[in-house]
Amino acid sequence: MAKHIGKQSMEFGKNISIISAASTVGTKEGEGPLREYFDVILQDNLLGLESWEKAESKIASDNIKLAINKANLSPKDIDYVVTGDLLNQCCGSTFGVRGLKIPFFGVFGACSTMGEAMSLCAVLVESGGAGNTVAGASSHFCSAEKQFRFPMDLGTQRTPTATWTVTGDGAVVIAEGNEHPFIRSITTGKIVDMGVKDANNMGAAMAPAAADAIYEHLKDFGRTPNYYDHIVTGDLGYVGKELLLELLSEKGYDISKNHIDCGIEIFDKDAQDTHSGGSGCACSAVTFAGMLYYKLKRKIINKILFVPTGALMSPTSVQQGESIAGIAHCVAIENEGVCV
Amino acid sequence: MGKEMTKEQYDEMVKKASPNSPIVKNCIKAFIVGGIICTIGQIITNIAKFYGASTEDAGTYTSVILVIAASVLTGLGLYSKLGKFAGAGSIVPITGFSNSVTSPAIEFKKEGMILGLGAKIFIVAGPVILYGVLTSVIVGIVYYIFG
Numbered sequence: 392m393a394k395h396i397g398k399q400s401m402e403f404g405k406n407i408s409i410i411s412a413a414s415t416v417g418t419k420e421g422e423g424p425l426r427e428y429f430d431v432i433l434q435d436n437l438l439g440l441e442s443w444e445k446a447e448s449k450i451a452s453d454n455i456k457l458a459i460n461k462a463n464l465s466p467k468d469i470d471y472v473v474t475g476d477l478l479n480q481c482c483g484s485t486f487g488v489r490g491l492k493i494p495f496f497g498v499f500g501a502c503s504t505m506g507e508a509m510s511l512c513a514v515l516v517e518s519g520g521a522g523n524t525v526a527g528a529s530s531h532f533c534s535a536e537k538q539f540r541f542p543m544d545l546g547t548q549r550t551p552t553a554t555w556t557v558t559g560d561g562a563v564v565i566a567e568g569n570e571h572p573f574i575r576s577i578t579t580g581k582i583v584d585m586g587v588k589d590a591n592n593m594g595a596a597m598a599p600a601a602a603d604a605i606y607e608h609l610k611d612f613g614r615t616p617n618y619y620d621h622i623v624t625g626d627l628g629y630v631g632k633e634l635l636l637e638l639l640s641e642k643g644y645d646i647s648k649n650h651i652d653c654g655i656e657i658f659d660k661d662a663q664d665t666h667s668g669g670s671g672c673a674c675s676a677v678t679f680a681g682m683l684y685y686k687l688k689r690k691i692i693n694k695i696l697f698v699p700t701g702a703l704m705s706p707t708s709v710q711q712g713e714s715i716a717g718i719a720h721c722v723a724i725e726n727e728g729v730c731v
Numbered sequence: 732m733g734k735e736m737t738k739e740q741y742d743e744m745v746k747k748a749s750p751n752s753p754i755v756k757n758c759i760k761a762f763i764v765g766g767i768i769c770t771i772g773q774i775i776t777n778i779a780k781f782y783g784a785s786t787e788d789a790g791t792y793t794s795v796i797l798v799i800a801a802s803v804l805t806g807l808g809l810y811s812k813l814g815k816f817a818g819a820g821s822i823v824p825i826t827g828f829s830n831s832v833t834s835p836a837i838e839f840k841k842e843g844m845i846l847g848l849g850a851k852i853f854i855v856a857g858p859v860i861l862y863g864v865l866t867s868v869i870v871g872i873v874y875y876i877f878g
Binding site: 543547550587630 | 752808812835854
């Protein structure tokens with residue numbers, strides 16, 4: 392049975408195995424530093440379809456099927472699919488999952504969605520009420536720009552603190568099993584809002600939430616940061632990383648040696664002109680399903696704290712002058728299981 | 732976290748960590764590109780006048796030609812590239828206005844001709860049109876009374 396640990400953490404009693412992972416990315420991500428880790432790199436971000444939204448759903452659908460295939464399963468073997476995206480009413484996921492005939496939980500955690508989905512799948516599996524589950528998240532640069540910023544062809548400049556929404560989908564199959572890596576525990580984040588209102592500086596809006604979640608996790612388990620090979624945040628970017636390190640050092644934790652951020656890893660800042668880094672649900676999802684899963688599987692790294700970060704807001708809330716609420720969910724993943 | 736650090740303190744931290752836009756570089760680029768667009772406009776005006784157009788007609792021809800040219804460049808996906816380089820230099824001239832109308836038209840066409848393109852074509856230019864008309868009405872009244 393899972394145990395509640397400390398203030399906001401849960402430790403699992405079963406071996407919650409991540410049995411497969413699949414990542415699909417757009418052209419720009421496919422030219423980035425992580426290109427060799429991705430399963431599919433798209434040549435056309437519209438996939439020959441009529442709209443960005445349709446393209447995002449198709450990417451999600453195909454990538455979920457790929458993750459299931461890689462686990463040597465078929466969609467009928469999956470009990471739950473838990474996915475989310477950035478589009479209004481979770482439409483990217485809804486229409487992506489529509490044809491799969493799998494019971495579906497649509498979740499929204501902005502760019503922290505992958506952490507939320509993986510946490511929920513782990514809980515479902517631990518409960519015994521589910522066998523095989525799929526956790527995933529998707530985003531698309533063009534559909535996100537259209538919804539949150541300006542039309543694609545409008546001639547504007549981006550600020551140095553702005554991030555670049557990753558196009559793609561990351562999905563993992565989670566089930567009880569003996570194949571590493573395992574989700575050992577989760578620390579579900581609280582909403583932390585430090586009053587940042589600049590939608591072009593989401594790293595600053597999310598850094599306090601990430602610091603809070605990591606702090607609570609380490610405290611709940613009585614660990615020091617060097618317990619993990621990597622502490623991996625979702626999409627804080629360069630600005631958010633600096634703030635996170637500062638916030639945590641004030642709390643007495645130095646994570647500067649093993650902290651990496653998916654938003655920094657996924658693009659080459661100078662060659663690809665992505666300013667503060669990558670963002671979007673897919674940013675942490677494809678980096679996990681691509682690079683991190685690869686390295687865990689081959690035991691290049693053995694313990695990571697995966698912390699997707701989300702900026703909770705809508706175009707309406709920003710226009711009404713509301714601040715951007717941050718959230719981050721910790722998922723502790725290790726190659727060693729509970730019971731061998 | 733929030734208990735120990737106030738929002739004001741965090742705001743200071745954010746300001747320190749966030750790089751500013753390169754204003755001088757952006758201004759120079761905007762000046763050059765904006766200047767080139769205006770020079771092209773002047774050339775069109777001069778040519779129209781050379782062929783016998785009145786000053787007023789020449790101005791109209793110039794506006795029409797620049798608007799159509801910017802609209803075509805937007806459709807070809809080139810104006811957004813120019814805008815990324817030039818910033819205000821390509822937003823402020825009439826070509827920027829054309830870009831701000833054409834780009835939503837392209838983007839929202841997928842939602843249909845009425846509720847998509849029709850309703851959202853002025854989503855960027857709308858405020859300019861509204862307050863532009865309002866300002867000219869106020870200036871007109873002032874001019875009527877004191878002029």
